[in-house]
Amino acid sequence: LEWSSPAFQQLSGVTQTCATKTVGWDNVAYFCYPFTLEMFFTQGDESEDSLPQWPVLYFEVLSLDFWQRYRVEGYGSLVLPASPGLHMLTIPTWRPVELGTVAELRRFFIGGSPELEDITYVRIPSTFKGERLSRFGFRTETTGSVTFRLYCLQQSKAFLETSALRQRMQSVLDRLGGFSQQSSVYNVLEAFQRARRRMQEARESLPQDLISTSAATV
Numbered sequence: 684l685e686w687s688s689p690a691f692q693q694l695s696g697v698t699q700t701c702a703t704k705t706v707g708w709d710n711v712a713y714f715c716y717p718f719t720l721e722m723f724f725t726q727g728d729e730s731e732d733s734l735p736q737w738p739v740l741y742f743e744v745l746s747l748d749f750w751q752r753y754r755v756e757g758y759g760s761l762v763l764p765a766s767p768g769l770h771m772l773t774i775p776t777w778r779p780v781e782l783g784t785v786a787e788l789r790r791f792f793i794g795g796s797p798e799l800e801d802i803t804y805v806r807i808p809s810t811f812k813g814e815r816l817s818r819f820g821f822r823t824e825t826t827g828s829v830t831f832r833l834y835c836l837q838q839s840k841a842f843l844e845t846s847a848l849r850q851r852m853q854s855v856l857d858r859l860g861g862f863s864q865q866s867s868v869y870n871v872l873e874a875f876q877r878a879r880r881r882m883q884e885a886r887e888s889l890p891q892d893l894i895s896t897s898a899a900t901v
Contacts, residue, residue, distance in 0.1 A: 685735055687723045694720075700747055709827075720763075738763045741802045742829060744776060752794025755779075757826040760805045763833070770833045777823045 688694065698716040722738055740763060744756040757776025764770045779797040790796045803809045807816060
């Protein structure tokens with residue numbers, strides 16, 4: 684398998700119940716349910732044509748009325764973003780529908796509704812082995828949408844190597860900058876010393892009587 688998770692990682696969960704409020708023409712529920720997920724990717728095939736299958740998040744929305752009757756309101760799935768950062772994803776949902784009016788009356792008055800035995804059927808069933816998946820005859824109904832706010836963080840050895848290389852280059856540049864400052868000061872001092880030596884050599888090369896005359900004049 685390309686993807687794995689720690690042994691303590693929970694790969695499924697149930698949110699709290701939330702009362703809906705009317706926003707325009709829609710009934711909206713703000714769950715505000717935070718969750719964390721940590722996944723590890725191991726490259727198995729090194730060929731360039733092979734692309735990794737990104738993890739998929741499946742979700743199911745249930746409703747609970749005053750008489751404690753449950754109903755399936757929708758299924759959906761989303762592929763986790765492949766790029767790091769903040770992502771706001773709104774996923775449409777659907778639910779299975781039975782043929783006939785009696786099934787809908789039973790759902791409204793008694794509760795309960797058709798459910799998926801395998802939630803992966805929302806996308807591609809985990810037991811599917813063929814090349815073409817047909818859902819002909821499977822009746823569904825669109826129900827609403829669920830919005831996810833995802834904060835994605837990615838870590839990789841390649842990122843670490845690049846970061847370490849960048850830090851090493853930055854330290855080298857810093858050292859070079861310090862050396863350049865020091866070398867500029869040394870260059871000024873050396874130029875001053877050379878000018879002083881040239882002045883002393885020129886003074887020593889002059890005749891002594893000229894030097895004494897100029898000194899007496901001064």
